[in-house]
Amino acid sequence: MQSIYLDHAATTPLSEKAFEAMKPYFTEVFGNPNSQHVYGREGAKAVNDARQLIASCIGAKPSEIYFTSCGTEADNWAVKGAALQYQSKGKHIITSIIEHPAVYTTCKQLEKYGWEVTYLPVDNEGFVNPSDLEAAIREDTVLVSIMFANNEIGTIEPIKELAEIAHKHGVLFHTDAVQATGAVRYDVKDLGVDMLSMSAHKFYGPKGMGVLYIRNGVKMEKFLSGGEQERAHRGGTSNTPGIVGMSVALEEAMANLEEDAKYVASLRDHFVSRVCAEIDDIMYNGAKDTSKRLPNNASFSFRYIEGESILFSLDLAGISASSGSACSSGSLEPSRTLLAIGVPVGTAHGSIRFTFGKHNTMEQVDYTVDELVKIVKKLRAMSPLYKK
């Protein structure tokens, strides 16, 4: 049986080049980069070089790159760090209703401790309206955090415009660029953001590595109290192999970004046009304008059938995708993002996210559509809601 991986928004395989670059740092060059001897200096050099490389990939200075253990940690730090740092100015945060749980549940947590959070709505394609942001900003607003691109429906938010509005009112702006990094070319200075999160394993880097970019001049409370690592802002022994692997993977992703994005988008576009032509009663979720959508993302809701059944049937056919529905996560609530863009609750239960990668082939896409057509037909035949 074929084995087709269409869940690249969940994670990607490690690049061979990154893997090779990491190897020596597990064994030979094992020194703690903070140690004051030759072993330590070797580790420190690797970490510094990686920091420089990552900075150059996104238009930042090395001193603006802070290594974290994952994208979730970077998001937690940005939101909680800003909340703690600026609480004397105010305790109001603005975010969107479609944020990844790393930002969303962090905001929910802060609400328990006296912060107020405004969750901006989105339109039918998942876009935050900049005028909604402008209207939500108050005297006591200390942070705006809006994701660069949505993980479920791939919609790319107007970050530059949103950041400008925040700054016009003297408010810090953070963006969760976990899905966008490696898929969309950006320069932090041009974007005008104060903070930005990324995660290595989304761009063929190793798991367990993230970065929080913090613009020089922005004061931030530390997140992990400890040693002097990361300019005394994030304690914990540096993950040298992870840091090296992340830098190599990011450099590779940036070098081939346009080429890879074009290829991946061609797979996605072929998939979408075939599914729309061959399966009726569906909704294609997210941005319709492909220039405002992640190149790898296709999200569909299939009416009258349930997502987990589809996902499970795909799995039996050797296809790994992701359910936007509840069951997979063990909760009975359908996706917050899909509800926010107006997908009816029942229909939201029948949603599947397909995220393509550079190792996928057109043959795999065609096989997936062929199987999907059969699966939807079979599940609809057993659905009490389907009356045709």
Add this chain to the structure above:
Amino acid sequence: MYNEKVMEVFKDPKNMGEVENYNGIGTVGNEVCGDIMQITLRIEDNIIKDAKFKTFGCAAAVASSSTATGMIIGKTVEEALALTNKEVIEELQGLPPQKIHCSVLAEEAIREAVNDYRRRVAEGTAK
């Protein structure tokens, strides 16, 4: 997440569809929760002659419907009513904790279908 038995039943469910000339129908659950189960029965001489299901729901819901209908065919109405979700789970060799409610739906759908049949008998409309 699912054991092999559940996967097997989901892959090739039995008793799918609607019984022709059914004289009892039960539908439980709702679209908002993500599970709807419909069971149709043909009851003759107090015996479940045939039972079929239609399910909108997850793999566990499909497997529970298929298994539960299979367990009541040929049984008396009283025996069908006595079927519990625990027996369905045992037949499936276990369900994940968050999927237990799927087996409960099967038990409830059968009860609804039998109640519908009894209502029809009482009203003189049972075929």
